Amino acid sequence: MAVVFPTAEWVAEFKKQIDEKPDYKEGGKGWREGVIVLIINAKPQVGIDADFNIYLDLHEGQCREARVCSDEEVGDHPFVIRGEYDRWKLVVLDQLEPVKAMMQGKLKLTGDLPTIVRNIDGAKTLVKCATYVETVFIDE
Amino acid sequence: MSSWEPDSDFVFHMPTKVLYGPGSHREIRAEMADLACDRAVIVTDRGLRENTDLPARIQKALGATCVGVFDDVEPDSRFEIVDAGAAFAAKLGADCLVSVGGGSSMDTTKAISIVMTNGGSIREHLAVHALTGPQTPHIAVPTTAGTGSEVTNVALIKDEAARTKFFVLDNQIFPRTAILDPTLTTGLPAGLTASTAMDAMTHAIEAITSICRNSMSESFAVQAIGMINGAIRRAVEAPEDILARGTLLSAATMAGAAFCNAMVGVVHAVAHALGGVCSVPHGIANSIMLPHAIHFNAVTDAEAYAPVVATLGIKASSPLAAAQMAAARLTELAASCGLQTKLSQVGVNRRQFQEIADKAMADGAVLNNCRPVAGPEEIVALLDAAF
Ligand SMILES: [Fe+2]
Numbered sequence: 437m438a439v440v441f442p443t444a445e446w447v448a449e450f451k452k453q454i455d456e457k458p459d460y461k462e463g464g465k466g467w468r469e470g471v472i473v474l475i476i477n478a479k480p481q482v483g484i485d486a487d488f489n490i491y492l493d494l495h496e497g498q499c500r501e502a503r504v505c506s507d508e509e510v511g512d513h514p515f516v517i518r519g520e521y522d523r524w525k526l527v528v529l530d531q532l533e534p535v536k537a538m539m540q541g542k543l544k545l546t547g548d549l550p551t552i553v554r555n556i557d558g559a560k561t562l563v564k565c566a567t568y569v570e571t572v573f574i575d576e
Numbered sequence: 577m578s579s580w581e582p583d584s585d586f587v588f589h590m591p592t593k594v595l596y597g598p599g600s601h602r603e604i605r606a607e608m609a610d611l612a613c614d615r616a617v618i619v620t621d622r623g624l625r626e627n628t629d630l631p632a633r634i635q636k637a638l639g640a641t642c643v644g645v646f647d648d649v650e651p652d653s654r655f656e657i658v659d660a661g662a663a664f665a666a667k668l669g670a671d672c673l674v675s676v677g678g679g680s681s682m683d684t685t686k687a688i689s690i691v692m693t694n695g696g697s698i699r700e701h702l703a704v705h706a707l708t709g710p711q712t713p714h715i716a717v718p719t720t721a722g723t724g725s726e727v728t729n730v731a732l733i734k735d736e737a738a739r740t741k742f743f744v745l746d747n748q749i750f751p752r753t754a755i756l757d758p759t760l761t762t763g764l765p766a767g768l769t770a771s772t773a774m775d776a777m778t779h780a781i782e783a784i785t786s787i788c789r790n791s792m793s794e795s796f797a798v799q800a801i802g803m804i805n806g807a808i809r810r811a812v813e814a815p816e817d818i819l820a821r822g823t824l825l826s827a828a829t830m831a832g833a834a835f836c837n838a839m840v841g842v843v844h845a846v847a848h849a850l851g852g853v854c855s856v857p858h859g860i861a862n863s864i865m866l867p868h869a870i871h872f873n874a875v876t877d878a879e880a881y882a883p884v885v886a887t888l889g890i891k892a893s894s895p896l897a898a899a900q901m902a903a904a905r906l907t908e909l910a911a912s913c914g915l916q917t918k919l920s921q922v923g924v925n926r927r928q929f930q931e932i933a934d935k936a937m938a939d940g941a942v943l944n945n946c947r948p949v950a951g952p953e954e955i956v957a958l959l960d961a962a963f
Pocket of ligand 1 (some may be wrong): 598775776779842858862
């Protein structure tokens with residue numbers, strides 16, 4: 437069943453794909469830094485009225501938790517990646533490589549880039565898992 | 577002869593105003609006024625201040641608009657220096673920072689501008705494109721022709737304890753203005769002239785071959801390679817030659833704009849690690865590693881070097897042979913300028929290879945290399961070849 441991006445249902449389906457498919461189990465096995473928060477900037481014009489924060493607790497190829505989180509929770513975590521909805525949409529479509537996008541300033545990273553770079557296979561396989569989600573985009 | 581692929585996307589960002597000309601540093605006060613600033617702090621290093629008249633010349637040109645000089649910059653400045661510089665400038669009520677020196681002074685100034693604008697310590701701002709607005713204006717006055725830092729959005733800062741260089745990458749930290757005055761570089765010693773020029777040469781070549789290569793970076797880089805190749809020996813042999821000095825200075829800035837938008841590759845990943853682990857000066861590390869990286873990359877992507885080969889006037893039976901000849905030519909060029917060409921000549925020990933390789937693999941630059949680097953063992957092999 438198709439789910440709308442970005443919604444809590446989409447995040448749940450994303451976790452299901454990470455859990456079920458082999459991609460991230462292999463690509464993410466080097467990640468031991470825990471939580472990454474992905475923020476989709478508010479875009480009322482497309483129906484995203486407030487920043488949409490996705491909390492991903494990742495460890496050695498497993499996703500321990502994935503959920504929508506509040507703005508208050510974001511501040512505590514060392515890896516936060518923020519971007520415009522249109523950019524995240526391209527990431528989910530596997531048309532924008534997130535690490536390159538961070539270097540180009542299309543996505544904004546708070547946290548240590550070398551750590552992300554060391555785990556580039558994790559980033560790539562997470563995107564792969566996102567493409568497995570049957571997605572309907574909120575602006576379409 | 578072009579190596580970029582029109583089907584790949586790119587961003588080209590070069591917001592820094594470049595003012596070039598012999599004597600152009602005398603216009604700095606007018607440039608400051610254009611930025612609506614009237615209280616400048618000069619950021620430089622003590623060696624430059626004590627051994628040359630360069631900071632004094634800039635101070636004189638700024639006149640009463642210079643409210644102080646911070647001269648604690650070190651090669652590869654530390655977090656503590658950045659925070660101290662920001663406190664110094666804030667106390668004096670500065671509204672503008674003027675860097676005078678090489679890459680360390682410019683990078684330190686970028687970092688100081690972040691702390692001045694956002695408060696706290698630079699440790700809290702080690703992020704990638706996370707700044708949300710303009711920072712304290714920075715006018716860069718390079719006194720070496722190499723780093724290109726005057727037109728880049730990156731600042732490298734060393735964490736002494738971790739023997740690691742951290743960086744801030746952010747479009748908000750491009751200097752607002754770069755003043756390129758070749759008369760400020762005539763006193764640069766031959767060794768530094770050559771090594772900084774080879775740093776710029778490496779920027780240009782890695783920008784051309786990076787996986788982020790693009791048409792605009794390539795045009796800057798190709799031009800820079802030709803200019804550096806034509807002027808480097810003259811600048812080493814005749815330090816007062818303004819034409820040679822100016823050629824290197826503007827070429828280094830062009831190479832800076834090129835790599836800022838196309839990134840650098842494995843040479844810089846290894847050079848950063850060689851700087852962190854063995855304190856090998858950046859330009860020398862690049863100059864030594866560049867030919868070996870060309871051999872490594874050309875095995876899978878010799879065509880990427882086509883613009884380099886063409887610019888150096890090399891003709892060969894195949895792209896691979898041409899790239900290999902370019903590597904040999906670059907080694908000759910460095911040696912003819914008096915530079916070391918082997919790691920064993922610059923205090924590197926084989927026992928350090930593993931640490932260097934591990935650090936290089938964790939460097940963002942390695943990702944952009946045209947030939948994917950499979951693991952630290954390939955870096956160790958490169959180091960071995962360069963030993
Ligand atoms: Fe460099």
